[in-house]
Amino acid sequence: MKSYARFLGKRVLYMLLTLFLIASITFFLMKLLPGTPYSNQDKLSEEQIYIMNEQYGLNEPVAVQYLVYIGGLLKGDLGTSFQFNNTPVTKLLSTRIGPSLQLGIQAVALGTILGIVLGVIAAMYQNTWIDTLATFSAILGRSIPNFVIAVLLQLIFGVYLQWFPIALWDGGFSSSVLPTLALTISPLADSARFIRTEMVDVLSSDYVELARAKGLSRWTVAFKHGVRNALIPLVTILGPMAVGLMTGSMVVENIYAIPGIGEQFVKSIMTNDYPTIMGVTILYSAMLVFIILVVDILYGVIDPRIRVSNEGGDK
Amino acid sequence: MHNQENTPVADELKNLSPDMFAPASESSVQDNEKIAAPSLSFIQDSWRRLKKNKAAVVSLIVLTIMIILTIAAPLVAPHDPNVQTVEFASLPPKIPGIGIDGLNGTQAVGDTRVDKYAEKGVPEGQYYILGTDSLGRDLLSRILYGTRVSLIIAFVAAFFDLTIGVTYGLVSGWCGGKIDNFMQRVLEILSGVPNLVVVILMLLVLDPGIMSIIIALAITGWISMARVVRAQTLKLKNQEYILAARTLGESSIKIAFKHLIPNLSGVIIIQTMFSIPSAIFFEAFLSFIGIGIPAPTASLGTLINDGYKTFRFLPHLMWYPAAVICILMISFNLLADGLRDAFDPKMKD
Numbered sequence: 154m155k156s157y158a159r160f161l162g163k164r165v166l167y168m169l170l171t172l173f174l175i176a177s178i179t180f181f182l183m184k185l186l187p188g189t190p191y192s193n194q195d196k197l198s199e200e201q202i203y204i205m206n207e208q209y210g211l212n213e214p215v216a217v218q219y220l221v222y223i224g225g226l227l228k229g230d231l232g233t234s235f236q237f238n239n240t241p242v243t244k245l246l247s248t249r250i251g252p253s254l255q256l257g258i259q260a261v262a263l264g265t266i267l268g269i270v271l272g273v274i275a276a277m278y279q280n281t282w283i284d285t286l287a288t289f290s291a292i293l294g295r296s297i298p299n300f301v302i303a304v305l306l307q308l309i310f311g312v313y314l315q316w317f318p319i320a321l322w323d324g325g326f327s328s329s330v331l332p333t334l335a336l337t338i339s340p341l342a343d344s345a346r347f348i349r350t351e352m353v354d355v356l357s358s359d360y361v362e363l364a365r366a367k368g369l370s371r372w373t374v375a376f377k378h379g380v381r382n383a384l385i386p387l388v389t390i391l392g393p394m395a396v397g398l399m400t401g402s403m404v405v406e407n408i409y410a411i412p413g414i415g416e417q418f419v420k421s422i423m424t425n426d427y428p429t430i431m432g433v434t435i436l437y438s439a440m441l442v443f444i445i446l447v448v449d450i451l452y453g454v455i456d457p458r459i460r461v462s463n464e465g466g467d468k
Numbered sequence: 469m470h471n472q473e474n475t476p477v478a479d480e481l482k483n484l485s486p487d488m489f490a491p492a493s494e495s496s497v498q499d500n501e502k503i504a505a506p507s508l509s510f511i512q513d514s515w516r517r518l519k520k521n522k523a524a525v526v527s528l529i530v531l532t533i534m535i536i537l538t539i540a541a542p543l544v545a546p547h548d549p550n551v552q553t554v555e556f557a558s559l560p561p562k563i564p565g566i567g568i569d570g571l572n573g574t575q576a577v578g579d580t581r582v583d584k585y586a587e588k589g590v591p592e593g594q595y596y597i598l599g600t601d602s603l604g605r606d607l608l609s610r611i612l613y614g615t616r617v618s619l620i621i622a623f624v625a626a627f628f629d630l631t632i633g634v635t636y637g638l639v640s641g642w643c644g645g646k647i648d649n650f651m652q653r654v655l656e657i658l659s660g661v662p663n664l665v666v667v668i669l670m671l672l673v674l675d676p677g678i679m680s681i682i683i684a685l686a687i688t689g690w691i692s693m694a695r696v697v698r699a700q701t702l703k704l705k706n707q708e709y710i711l712a713a714r715t716l717g718e719s720s721i722k723i724a725f726k727h728l729i730p731n732l733s734g735v736i737i738i739q740t741m742f743s744i745p746s747a748i749f750f751e752a753f754l755s756f757i758g759i760g761i762p763a764p765t766a767s768l769g770t771l772i773n774d775g776y777k778t779f780r781f782l783p784h785l786m787w788y789p790a791a792v793i794c795i796l797m798i799s800f801n802l803l804a805d806g807l808r809d810a811f812d813p814k815m816k817d
Contacts, residue, residue: 167653167656167657167660168660170657171656171657171660171661172660174657175660175661179669182669182672182673185673186672186673289523292798292801292802292805293798295801296745296794296797296798296800296801297794297797297798298749298752298753298756298790298793298794298797300752300753300756300772300776301772301790301793301794304776304779304786304790308779308783312780396662396663396664399662399664400664400753403664403753403757404753404756404757407757408776419757419758422668422672422757422759423758423759430668430669430672433665434665434669437662437664437665438660438661438662438665441660441661441662442660445659445660
């Protein structure tokens, strides 16, 4: 147990170090950027600029600004947005995290469940046309860019069939259907592929053969004995999946006009709103690093073999 | 037992004469030892297995055609991709000799189809096979040049991934010990950064353009290559032939080029093949959200973005480039899958 705690401690330390590095790098990159935060600089007198710089703390030396920023970060303060009515970035983002999170969770849940089903079916009918079809759809899902899928869904179900709103967010179910579907495709394709490979391995293992020998039907064996073990490695692709969703949410939220983090990020990039860009950068990195940590911990919890080898027989 | 000695077989054996024997010729021995099938090099063997994969072969052919077309874009493109002919703006596709609605220069206005080419006074015999955009630029030419830009970005970015990733992985795996430990910790920290964020930050700092996108993609793309190469190097490092080379006093650099890289070529090619479609996607993604290639240069992403702005009324402006990017991505992914199977030694039959 002791070495497991040490392992965890080390992971958390790396996580914090990573975040600190990211925060520092984004800070200095932002300082390198050309231009000022004031869109109407020509109309401002030097005194006005000086006063505004003073107000935002931009007259201090860069080192002091850096320390102030990092100090603020520790308190959960991401600075003040240059655009969007001087809202504190933390407040700006916290009102927008809801829709993004809802879409992300719905997409991951739906995508993995469908992916598992598709992957298991493909593995059960290995090397038949069903397998080929399932594998090919997974490749399609991986290949077609999410913004193309989003526009296609918008056109078919929003414009032609009018089943769902074209681009609207009211927090209700029907307005979340299309964006969720658009985001679902890539986790679906990834997990289907992954599960298929794992299931092919698992299905040829001894304990599956034993379960078959004692008279269980193929599907009972597949779902009761096979899937459980094939699922374990699926946890490891949660990290890349989360990254895919962040990327996806930026375009999907824009296409469907959803007031989420991704849409805010794109808007901030377009308007050179540096504090918000930094805020989203740090938020995304924190989420990813956290997910990687959770995956590491989960992996040990789900698969006792790994825990045992980590603990090194301390028990 | 005694009288069994006089069986017919024994009698026959007694009757054998020396002239019934002939000396075995040397050539007959060699024939027995001859290897009937030609010996295959690693590449030939993989090629043989790749050829069995129909999807991969079709993808390879499609990609070859597309690459040739884009290389020859200046010769093939019917119009200049950046010349604006505003009077001929937003024309629907018109292909000579085809009368199908949607491809004959007509467009539905209300319930009737209007010949847009006649309406705008396009001279007889002038065609825009895929129509024109809102500034009167020929879509087909823009797609050809756009695909070219997208492919250049993808290939160059993949090349950088390859050189940086392979070098990093080789050094880390080969040196081992403290150096490896340090390099792996660096990788661990870097992999905690979402590459999307890095790419976007880089694009904000650098001037927008093809080079910036390539740099941004190269900075983030090499990590998985480095990991794979390191893992393989660790495995290969303890093989007997490496040990032999070391014992004979070969320098590390020579071992890397002569023994390690040829044996790593399978994983390197696979990894590179997967990084090409992801670079194509990233370029399109960045251009789609508006921070990619600046106008007037076309790339598949900017074309889709432009098309999306008017896609309710001129859907073809979005669908054609979207179709091209889908075909490209699918072909690269299928080919990469095929190559992985072809290079996978476990599949060897």
